[in-house]
Amino acid sequence: MDEKVTISDIAREVGVSKTTISRYLNGSYGYMSDKTRRRIEQVIEQTGYVPNNVARTLRSKKSNLIGVVVNTLRYQVGAQTVTGIQDVCNKYGYGTVVCCSDDDPDKELEAIQLCQNQQVDGFIIIPCLEKSNRYIELCQRGTPVVLCTRRLTDWPYGCVYVKHEEMIGQMMVHLKEQGFEKVQFLLDVNNFHKRRMGDAFAQRAKELFDMEPDESIALVGRKDPKIPEALDQFKAKWVGTRKAVMAVNTHTLFLTLQELERRGCHIPEDIGVCGYDAQGWAELVSPGISAIRQPMDQMGIQAAEELMAALAENRMSQNHVALSGKVFFRDSTKRN
Secondary structure: OOOOOOHHHHHHHHOOOHHHHHHHHOOOOOOOOHHHHHHHHHHHHHHOOOOOHHHHHHHHOOOOEEEEEEOOOOOHHHHHHHHHHHHHHHHOOOEEEEEEOOOOHHHHHHHHHHHHHOOOOEEEEOOOOOOOHHHHHHHHOOOOEEEEEOOOOOOOOEEEEEOHHHHHHHHHHHHHHOOOOEEEEEEOOOOHHHHHHHHHHHHHHHHHHOOOHHHHEEEOOOOOOOHHHHHHHHHHHOOOOOEEEEEOOHHHHHHHHHHHHHHOOOOOOOOEEEEEOOOOOOOOOOOOOEEEEOOHHHHHHHHHHHHHHHHHOOOOOOOEEEEOOEEEOOHHHOOO
């Protein structure tokens, strides 16, 4: 065969019509025997045939692509969520266009426009905006959207998120039961998602430890973290009390542990430490670190399944799915 293999070449080699080959390429196997399907797959592999996706998209008005816009790929949450999304999309015959917004609304808009230029059939977005107008506009144009990991109060369509308030509450009760008298939440950035996590912490800190929000929340920053300063202020404010800190993510937790090690602090005798998503190493370091673990893979899997169902039924996704993570209590917060 010629180097530039066409759909007609494939049809002739298999002994079927071009329509049958087109159905195969579009994932429509209903009128096709397993034997024919395997033969088509074999010939395509042997010839190295590459479909003209632009032409297919124009004909079918479907690209079989999903736009995935995430806030970050630097940490476990983003990377493992994307892995779950891609696993499901691949299973259903969809590719993905993955873009990162860096939690910047302008970059997010550029990413969405790039995906639209690729004629994506649907979106999975980890939003960086608290208001849902931008995402609702996509749905109003007929493109299904599922939001992932972050919940918007005014969003009427598909969403998969984690019950942060529930898990933070469990950790706070544990700290109280272990005899800690004052606690502080170390936040890296002040976006709407982290503020909600901080609000949940501050509420329980008020109930359990009689602390005001400005006492129980410390914004340490991300690019140039002020963790030493936050620890100094926390130590100086309540001399002689049993204290514990909770880090908002793996990066902040690691830097906190590094700083406490530099100071020669004993955990949990001098200060208790817990955090989020310290997956893989939290139980291995000494002492083991108490941590909240988000269901990262499951978030991506669930969001993609929601979108696949909406596309299959030619509708918008409208399910709100709340996932529970796991809370691990280890020696870094055990005083009793």
